[in-house]
Amino acid sequence: MLAKNVGKQLGHPTVSLTGWLVTKFLKWHNHMLEENAVKLSNIQPDDTILEVGHGPGIGLQLASQLLKGPKGKLIGVDYSEYMHRMASERMIEEITEGKVTLYFTDLITMPVVENSIDKVFHCNCYYFWPDLKAGASAIHKVMKPGGLMVTTLRLNSLKKAASMSVLTGDKWRPEVYMEALKSSGFTDVRMENRRDKLIPFQAIFATAMK
Numbered sequence: 001m002l003a004k005n006v007g008k009q010l011g012h013p014t015v016s017l018t019g020w021l022v023t024k025f026l027k028w029h030n031h032m033l034e035e036n037a038v039k040l041s042n043i044q045p046d047d048t049i050l051e052v053g054h055g056p057g058i059g060l061q062l063a064s065q066l067l068k069g070p071k072g073k074l075i076g077v078d079y080s081e082y083m084h085r086m087a088s089e090r091m092i093e094e095i096t097e098g099k100v101t102l103y104f105t106d107l108i109t110m111p112v113v114e115n116s117i118d119k120v121f122h123c124n125c126y127y128f129w130p131d132l133k134a135g136a137s138a139i140h141k142v143m144k145p146g147g148l149m150v151t152t153l154r155l156n157s158l159k160k161a162a163s164m165s166v167l168t169g170d171k172w173r174p175e176v177y178m179e180a181l182k183s184s185g186f187t188d189v190r191m192e193n194r195r196d197k198l199i200p201f202q203a204i205f206a207t208a209m210k
Contacts, residue, residue, distance in 0.1 A: 032196050033123035033152040034059035038066070040121075040150045040203055045069030047118040051076045052107065052139065053125035057087030060102075063121070064094050074099060075117070079106040107135045112142040115210075120149040127158070127172035132180035140185045143208035149186070151177070151204040174204060181206045 038059055043049060046069030051059050054076035064074050074094070078084050084104040094100035103110055107129065120139055129135035139149065155174065161167045170176050174191055181189045186206035194203050 030055065030123055031058055032199060033154065033201060035062060036194065036196055036201065036203065037121040037123050037150050037152040038062045040152070040205075041119045041148060043067065043119060046071040048073045048116055049075065050112065050117045050120045050139075050142065052120060052122040053128070054078050054087050054102070055080075055083050057090035059121065059123070060087055060091055060100065064091065064100055067099060072099065073101070075112060076100070076102040077105060077107065077110045077112070078102075079104070107138040110138065110142070114141050115144050117143045118147050120147070121151070123152040126151060126177050127167060129171070132171055132177060133184055136177075136180045136184035136186065140208050145208060145210045147208040149181075149206045149208065151206075152201055153204070154199075154201045156200070174202065178204060178206075185209055 035058075041049070041063075043063060043066040045067060047067065048071075049063050049067065051063065051074070054060050055078065057076070060074060060076050066072075067074055076087060076091075078087065081104055084102060088095065088102055091100050091102065095102065103112075105111070120143060126132065126135065143149070153174070158167065158172045162172055178189050178191065181204075185208065187209045188205065188207045191202055191204045194201055
């Protein structure tokens with residue numbers, strides 16, 4: 001019961017004691033993954049960027065610092081109202097300036113213009129999507145041809161969470177996610193083992209083709 005509740009809060013944090021604790025964990029655990037997802041996205045000053053499942057806004061803050069061009073724009077999507085509110089408070093200045101737009105919505109209904117996104121990044125996110133292929137297809141639809149998506153994760157942590165029944169089913173497995181990307185129109189889908197200082201992590205790259 002506890003494992004199930006923790007898994008639910010990881011995917012959709014709410015205003016609750018468990019949600020608060022999960023948020024503290026995400027800020028600590030995801031910072032390195034967010035930082036590397038942004039770095040590996042090779043963000044250019046005038047890019048239009050999308051972060052899926054932005055959580056408390058750590059990655060948004062890092063990415064916004066790279067969008068110094070007059071056309072640079074950052075969009076964030078999260079279906080947790082708690083996370084949407086937290087990120088909105090963190091990014092209030094950039095939102096007021098019109099550089100950042102955050103949507104409280106899920107992937108399927110996100111109001112993002114088709115073929116408008118240069119880069120997408122997310123971390124510790126895809127295994128909470130109700131339908132991997134539907135989620136991948138929704139992202140692919142809004143990306144420009146040749147656009148890059150970067151996903152970061154710590155496979156060892158996922159395996160441990162699955163063994164404790166915090167994650168259930170097989171959606172957490174990178175190969176399942178990568179197959180969903182390929183079947184949704186992404187090409188050059190590959191996973192690389194990387195390391196940040198002494199911490200190993202994985203990065204999955206995918207290119208949107210129309």
